[in-house]
Amino acid sequence: MSKNPDFSLLSTIDSPEQIRKLDRQQLKVLATELRKFLIYMVSKTGGHLASSLGTVELTVALHHVFNTPKDLLVWDVGHQAYGHKILTGRRDQFKTLRQYEGISGFPRREESIYDVYNVAHASTSISAALGMVVARDLEEKDHQVVAIIGDGGLTGGMALEGINQAGHLQKKLLIILNDNEMSISPNVGAIAGYLNRIVTGQVFNRFKKEVENMLLSVPRVGPRLVKVARDMVDAMKTFMVPGLLFHELGFDYIGPVNGHQLDTLIDTLETIKKSTSPTILHIVTKKGKGWSVSESAPIKYHGPSSYDPKTGVFHPKPPAPPTYTSIFGKAMIRLAQEDPKIIAITAAMLEGTGLVQFNKEMPNRCFDVGIAEQHAVTFAGGLATQGMKPVAAIYSTFLQRAYDQVVHDICLMDLPVTFAIDRAGIVGADGPTHHGLYDLAYLRALPNMIVMAPKDENELQHMLYTAINTPHPVALRYPRGNGYGVKLDDQFQLIEIGKAETLQTGQDCAILAIGSMVMPSINAAKKLTAKGISATVVNARFIKPLDEDLVTALASETSLLVTVEEAALMGGFGSAVIELIESRNIQNCKVCRIGVPDRIISHGSPSLLHAKYGLDSDGIYQRIRSFISKKDPVAPPSRWKNVVKATFNKKS
DSSP states (O other), X not given: OTTOGGGTTGGGOOSHHHHTTOOHHHHHHHHHHHHHHHHHHHHHHOOOHHHHHTTHHHHHHHHHHSOTTTSEEEESSSTTOHHHHIIIIITTTGGGTTSTTXXXXXXXXXXXXXOXXXXXXXXXXXXXXXXXXXXXXXXTOOOOEEEEEXXXXXXXHHHHHHHHHHHHHTOOOEEEEEEOSBSSSBOOSHHHHHHHHHHTHHHHHHHHHHHHHHHHTSTTTHHHHHHHHHHHHHTTGGGTSTTHHHHHTTOEEXXXXXXXXXXXXXXXXXXXXXXXXXXXXXXXXXTTTTOHHHHHOTTTTTSOOXXXXXXXXXXXXXXXXXBHHHHHHHHHHHHHHHOTTEEEEESSOTTTTTOHHXXXXXXXXXXXXXXXXHHHHHHHHHHHHTTOEEEXXXXXXXXXXXXXXXXXXXXXXXXXXXXXXXXXXXXXXXXXXXXXXSHHHHHHTSTTOEEEXXXXXXXXXXXXXXXXXXXXXXXXXXXXXXXXXXOOOSSOOOOOTTOOEEEEOOSSEEEEEOGGGHHHHHHHHHHHHHTTOOEEEEEOOEEESOOHHHHHHHHHHOSEEXXXXXXXXXXXXXXXXHHHHHHTTOOSOEEEEEEEOSSOOOOSOXXXXXXXXTOSHHHHHHHHHHHHTTOOTTSOGGGGHHHHHHHHHHHO
């Protein structure tokens, strides 16, 4: 690649130290090549393109002005940090972006000394950066700390909490507010509106000046008229005058500045470096900047799959069944058309949760609250107290951010809120920060909470109908990606709470599977049958409440229960089954738990990771065979002697 003329300057940059030696013209060439490189490479790997295109000039300017890695750059979310990765020694590794054992799609401390904080969830940068500032000052060091946050991230309450303390402490900290009027979905809310008013504030200021000049020209009473007008303006100026809100919070405010004018950015950053006060630099950028395709469709190219880098046309994919997300969205519309009390809520994820069409058809019953999961949950609780039927559609990994609200504001009051938990399980290329592996464990501990998962997309729509019509909190978890293409029933059906479904019966063992693991378990059972092992297969449906009668009966009738879940084993579905068996004092049944082990799961394709951790049909089959034949490394062989003997005695 170093010989590629399109990247002749970029190919020589292996560290920011080299960037700091470039003149202004060379920096502009570097920015141009970096943008082209991003478009070209992401076309092959997929990833978060539009955000990184919008921060090309900013990234070049930051590494030119600041002495990284001594000076610390803290990125928020990390969607915009691809350029940063490329300029900090990972250019040649970039072809492995988001691939198994390749580089992460987000900043990672373990990956580079230039990545000072692991990120991927929004609104964390200011708090983390402030912690670094306090540590710096306590140790009497003199390096700079810069937090880069988008306008979407600023809508998160945690960002405002960080700003509040930073303004109070009055320590040297630079916050760069990258205002592109976007998160993933277009930004909503008062803060987004305020930023927009800041951008247009110059017009307001000119108008105010013209009015004052006109009033001053009035003989004798002109000055008094101006005073009255100013008093009226003062009552609302906090939200009208550029940057005054930030000034009131203790920050020096600079901006708005064009985030694509490299010279202006460099000059501004050089000036701010000399400041000793907390400062907010407000830059205005365009998501997808520099490529007309992504500029015109920033949502589409926020996280694209592979595409033609010349045209932007996505590479064709083989026909596939509808996704769980799309089935959820369609079911929501059908249900809401029949029931005017159904309300949809999402946290900046209309597209990701399948609610775009719902919002178009019923905009007064669909609420995008911005990157504010905590608010989303308590907002849903308030709706529920008034007889509404709120459905909060939130990714599993993001629902973690609102755990206190789920406990305090929903479960303790037993409010009928439905949590549609998308992206449950292993999600793929976004990796550890986005896998939805912990919801079963953290939700099943909560009083009044019902937790369920469908085996396929048809059961998903029936479970959604059931959840909405249940007078308790319900968590409905389902995976990312395509369903199985099963026929969808025309009529919604209520599913009995806590009732499992027996799919086939056998004598040698019983497999209890939940959600996405039901189909692989059925296929594993077929492989076991071919080896002379007869297995019962149960679609558990509910993690809480368990079908206690069925589980008890199976545990009493067979010597081996196998639980299978696409979630953390610790405290999950398998743990619930063991707890039940222990409480019923059942002595002669052993439990083999299959799920995600207690470790950080890397990024990689779901199919690869399923195979790696034994969550595909072959892995389930091999684990059961191994368990029965005393080869399971987790358990001492002597423990399973009776199980093996009893099992094979039956066969003989």
